[in-house]
Amino acid sequence: MNLSSSEIGSAPQLDGAELQDLAWRDHLTGLPNRAKFNEQFEAACALAAQTADPAGALILFDLNKFKEVNDSLGHETGDLLLQGVAHRLRTELADCDLFARFGGDEFAVLITGENAAGRADVVAEKIFDLLTQPFEIENYRLVISVSVGIALCPRDATDARGLKTHADEAMYAAKAQGGGIVRDCPATGLSLTTKAQLLSELPSAAVTESLLVHYQPKLDLRTSRITGVEALVRWDHPELGMLQPKDFIQLAEVCGVLDQLTRTVTERSLLDVSAFDSRPDLSVTINLSNRLIQDRDFSAWVARLLAETGFTPQLLRFELNERHLTHSPDRTQKVLQELHDLGIGIGVDNFGIGCASLDFVYQLPIDELSMQTEFVSAIDNGDETLAKALIDLGHTLGVKVSAKGVESAETLETLRSLGCDSAQGFCISPPLPIEGLAQYLLG
Known part of the structure; x- marks a missing residue:
């Protein structure tokens, strides 16, 4: 292409501010781009570090299976979907400090100032609700899901790199469970190399003896008697030693073995607890993942396991985190009802974060809130x-209320005086291997 000097001279001239805006603008969506976000985000973190009480939140989210949209419907349709996402959220997120496209199908939101954590919760719910409504793109009606991760300053980190790492891990934990919002993805402290090593080893570890089950006793606050235990998985790694759930559970979600891991824990727990002839009334609580509760075969598998082991269904309780109740609620309600019909108890863990409406909780066959x-x-x-x-609410709903993480005798007595039904925590007992639990119950 040949341009004359007159044509060059007549081209629109951009001043410095316009050039800067072009450099910081995502051309497809019109949103600020990654470079702009990073500059403002790092400046906000630096400013927060100079304050006595820093407060802020970073939200990262992306669209699930966006590649399939591009592959099946074409990149033009994918581009229109990204523009639709930006258009739908731009006005709704106007109160946030910054809303940007990071690239591909990933977006970021920055929130600073007073009550940043509470505002981040509201924004994350808004993102999830708005983006799971259908998009009308050309002749297509597209229904997508979204994975949202939240990192809070100073809870998770105070520096830009730490907050990004935490938000990124939370987002991928949400993606591993099929979408939704992850608010409290714990940092493992493990290096990326170590995480990669664990990811490669988890599939085989999920079905071997290197996975152990420890049991934390649960105290009935009315009778002062141990009435049950919670099953908590550990990984006895040959090189890294005893790993806690925070070190590998989210990795298990990422590599798709969390379902198998939970099944292994359930099998071993029923065998272990049923072996206590002196405590035939001892119950066991097992944590369920969101993905497993969506498994159509799960209830039938549990029924077969109960028949094979002879374990009393009324002594088994499955516990689901409150945030998972809102993912595929119809399916969740159906599976929980099937488990309840088998005689199994149903509990909701981490209750009080406000993800599930009370109306929906009331419809579920729940017998305990933690x-x-x-x-x-x-x-x-x-x-x-x-x-x-929460205790008063639970009793009004006709369910028992338990407390976890009780660290002092004073807190235990306060919970007892408030009418809490049961408690567990280090002031009662840490999680114990099966041999330690046997000695604890005898003592």
Whole structure:
């Protein structure tokens, strides 16, 4: 192509500000791009580091199976979908400090200032609700799902790199469970090399003896008697030693073995607990993942396991995190009802984070609520309000209320006086291997 000097001279001239805006703008969606977000985000973190009480939140989210949209319907349709996402959220997120496209199908939101954590929760729910509504793209009606991860300053990190790492891990944990929102993905402290090693080893570890089950005793606060245990998985790694769930559970979600891991824990727990001839009334609680609760065969598998082991169904309880109740609610309700019909107890863990509506919770066959640990921590700081409100709510709904993470005898007595039904925590007993549990129960 040949241009004359007159044509060059007549081309529109951009000033410095316009050139800067072009450099910081995503041309497809019109949103700020990654470079702009990074500059403002790092500046906000630097400013927060100079304050006595920094507060902020980073939200990362992406569209699930976006590649399939591009592959099956073409990149033009994919581009129109990205523009639709930006258009749908731009006005709704106007109160946030910054909403940007990171590239591909990944977006970021920055929130700073007062009550950043609470505002981030609201924004994340808004993103999830708005993007799971159908998009009309050309002649297609597209229904997508979204994975949202949240990192909070100072809870998760105070520097830009730490917050990004945490939000990224939370987003991928959400993606591993089929979409949704992950608010409290714990940092493992493991290097990326170590995580890669664990990812390669998890599929075989999920069905071997290197996975152990420890049991944390549960105290009935009315009778002061141990009435049950919670099954908690450990990984006895040959090189890294005893790994806690926070080190590998989210990796198990990523590589698709969490379902098998949970089945292994369930099998071993029923065999272990049923061996206590002196405590035939001892119950066991097992945590369920969101993905497993969506497995159409799960209830039938549990029924077969109960028949094979002879375990009393009324002594088994499955516990589901509150945030997972809102994912595929119809399917969740159906599976929980099937488990309940077998005689199995159903509990909701981390209750009180506000993900599920009370109307929906009331429709579920739940017999126990476990309050989120922040409510227990508030008691340690002299605030009983939240714990009392949840206990009263649970009893109004006709279900028992339990507390986890109880670290002191004073907190235990406060919970007892508030009417809490049961508790577990290090002030009662840490999680124990099966041999240690046997000795503990005898003592």
